[in-house]
Amino acid sequence: MVAAMEEGRIPGYFKNKSILITGSTGFLGKILVEKILRVQPDVKKIYLPVRAADAASAKQRVETEVIGKELFGLLREKHGNGFQSFMEEKIVPLAGDIMYENFGVEGSQLREMSRELNVIVNGAATTNFYERYDVALDVNVMGVKHMCQLAERCPNLEVILHVSTAYVVGEKQGLVQERAFGKGETLRAGTQLDIDAELRMARDSRKQLAEEEDGSEKKERKAMKELGLARAREFGWPNTYVFTKALGEMMLGQLRGDIPVVIVRPSIITSIHKDPLPGWIEGTRTIDAILIGYAKQNLSCFLADLDFTMDVIPGDMVVNAMMAATVAHASPERRGQQTAVYHATSSLRNPAPYAVLYRTAFRYFSEHPRVGKKGEPVRACKVHFFSTIAAFHLYMVIKYKLPLELLHLLNLLCCGLFSQLYNDLNRKYKFVMQLVDLYGPFALFKGCFDDGNMEKLRLAMAVDDSVAFNFDPKSIDWDDYFYKIHIPGVVKYVLK
Secondary structure (H helix, E strand, O other): OOOOOOOOHHHHHOOOOEEEEEOOOOHHHHHHHHHHHHHOOOOOEEEEEEOOOOHHHHHHHHHHHHHOOHHHHHHHHHHHHHHHHHHHHHEEEEEOOOOOHHHHOOHHHHHHHHHHOOEEEEOOOOOOOOOOHHHHHHHHHHHHHHHHHHHHOOOOOOEEEEEOOHHHHOOOOEEEOOOOOOOOOOOOOOOOOOHHHHHHHHHHHHHHHHHOOOOOHHHHHHHHHHHHHHHHHHOOOOOHHHHHHHHHHHHHHHHOOOOOEEEEEEOEEEOOOOOOOOOOOOOOOHHHHHHHHHHOOOOOEEEOOOOOEOOEEEHHHHHHHHHHHHHHHOOHHHOOOOOEEEEEOOOOOOOOEHHHHHHHHHHHHHHOOEEOOOOOEEOOOOOEEEOOHHHHHHHHHHHHHHHHHHHHHHHHHOOOOOHHHHHHHHHHHHHHHHHHHHHHHHHOOOEEEOOHHHHHHHHHOOHHHHHHOOOOHHHOOHHHHHHHHHHHHHHHHHOO
């Protein structure tokens, strides 16, 4: 049970604390760095390891990819001319990588950081669904191992927070509990996982492929991607990303020692709801690929049941939950306790069906039409949705595959006269198939994420904190959020 938090305890906790945040150049990482600095300017240090050749390159990356973003506008206003010196005083860029021991940090810098650290937040991950197996294991699994080894060096460490994903449960149906994975646990009956064996297999496969005489880099990459997918499906997971994130959770359970550990599992993360910049988003999030396809008129059909719940949660709410969970578990009496799991999700408390996304997108692009190549307004079109894979594939054959075969034949007979038409139709076909391949499992997901632990955390918060660090999905009007905040945000920050 989460103990009641004192009045305004969340900002107070971070005063004079030193925090290491991996994945700071990612969407959530930036929001977390900004929020800590905004609510607690007296934080001691925030260490940000980023992939870079040296200290100067690391500093440059942090300046351009983190604090140089629009997201930091409120802080820039608050500190005025002192913004740069404030950032230099608080933020410590590190040329490092979670794929290496001690994140690649060495010498006096490692000794000082280890001595100072109070909190480690691991937000680094490769989120590519079909990543190379060796790369996914290096980042999502070995990264966790290296974090735990680093934690052992830190005498003043109070808590580890690890960002996972709600979809580590694969294609599970019904109510999904906030429960950590057991050692070797799989999603397919009769199978048992051995993480070390998986790491060896990936390493041996890569070595074997490298030694093949006819082995090109492209062939190796394809083979390692296929291996990841095969291993994921062998044990019941739909793709390499969620499989290796589950393995990472297991690795954390094995190596955590007695340090309090919190796992936050967000569902589909969307743009900022409230502060500091409503609608701000970076990169193409899961459902935004669908929105962008719709906006560009490349999406005429999709595999989805409009009545199914689209479990989404704004990025600022995820970060608020992460900060609240960190504070709730950072205490000596938490040492040695079980790993705490929190679902940062909305499907139980305030479910949003896919119909909300479709109707708000249709309304938005009808009222704010995109402009075509010749300056003409592009009319929002209807999309055909299919609730079964069989119906979707039948439609794709009739709508695209047969016409493509016919156009290909006509092209041969007419010396390429229909090349442009063929290429346009083929591009649309490939786009839809790629989207469905990637996001179909989410669109037909029949699970519902329990958030009982998250609700206890909410109820334990002081009044001031529950307002400043709101993560209650019930406070969101989904139609209003998508129409007024999220879709305009995607248009502004992603489509530009």
